[in-house]
Amino acid sequence: DGGITQSxxxxxxxxxxxxTLSCEQxxxxxxxxxxxxxxxxxxxxxxxxxxxxxxQKGDIAEGYSVSREKKESFPLTVTSAQKxxxxxxxxxxxxxxxxxxxxxxxxxSWLTVV
Amino acid sequence: xxxxxxxxxxxxVQEGDNSIINCAYSNSASDYFIWxxxxxxxxxxxxxxxxxxxxxxxxxxVTVLLNKTVKHLSLQIAATQPGDSAVYFCAETRAGxxxxxTFGTGTKLQVIP
Numbered sequence: 001d002g003g004i005t006q007s008x009x010x011x012x013x014x015x016x017x018x019x020t021l022s023c024e025q026x027x028x029x030x031x032x033x034x035x036x037x038x039x040x041x042x043x044x045x046x047x048x049x050x051x052x053x054x055x056q057k058g059d060i061a062e063g064y065s066v067s068r069e070k071k072e073s074f075p076l077t078v079t080s081a082q083k084x085x086x087x088x089x090x091x092x093x094x095x096x097x098x099x100x101x102x103x104x105x106x107x108x109s110w111l112t113v114v
Numbered sequence: 115x116x117x118x119x120x121x122x123x124x125x126x127v128q129e130g131d132n133s134i135i136n137c138a139y140s141n142s143a144s145d146y147f148i149w150x151x152x153x154x155x156x157x158x159x160x161x162x163x164x165x166x167x168x169x170x171x172x173x174x175x176v177t178v179l180l181n182k183t184v185k186h187l188s189l190q191i192a193a194t195q196p197g198d199s200a201v202y203f204c205a206e207t208r209a210g211x212x213x214x215x216t217f218g219t220g221t222k223l224q225v226i227p
Binding site for chain 1: 146148150155156157158159160163203205207209213214215217218219220
């Protein structure tokens with residue numbers, strides 16, 4: 001099936017530890033995004049990538065890093081510099097203008113600091 | 115600055131009634147609007163979209179209305195069902211290429227059986 005796959009669904013991080021969230025899409029979309037969602041809150045943009053080997057900071061990039069080595073993959077690393085990482089993380093992708101303007105989301109990953 | 119807000123954080127509706135969820139936006143340059151449904155613990159699902167050159171668009175049991183004069187967007191759900199219970203987000207952006215997407219906080223729809 002076509003779509004966006006995030007893994008793991010649940011992840012626990014110890015203090016001072018880096019963790020990486022995986023995001024894979026087979027929609028042939030150019031643009032990919034990472035959002036953070038806190039309980040009862042809206043979506044905040046962490047990083048986005050318009051094309052392979054290119055990515056830009058969003059509104060809350062501090063303490064996070066990304067890479068875009070392949071079109072299909074956009075992993076997010078939550079570093080120890082992120083002091084309040086407990087949240088629901090959503091990966092998304094969007095095609096180019098010819099294939100639509102809608103952003104499609106994965107099922108999300110829950111990250112908890114223990 | 116840009117903002118997308120919602121008038122009501124929680125909406126309770128009797129099963130079978132129609133639901134109306136409202137959204138206000140402030141960026142006059144936005145020309146593409148999207149409604150998403152998010153069930154608990156899941157990613158947002160696309161419901162329906164509308165471009166700024168339209169006032170109304172209908173889907174299956176859903177209708178989106180756009181009033182550009184007052185920068186207002188609404189989602190109407192006909193014959194609301196228990197499965198419609200979720201948080202609904204509106205989003206605004208500009209069509210074409212990469213464009214920043216601004217999401218509202220969301221309205222929680224509770225369907226009373």
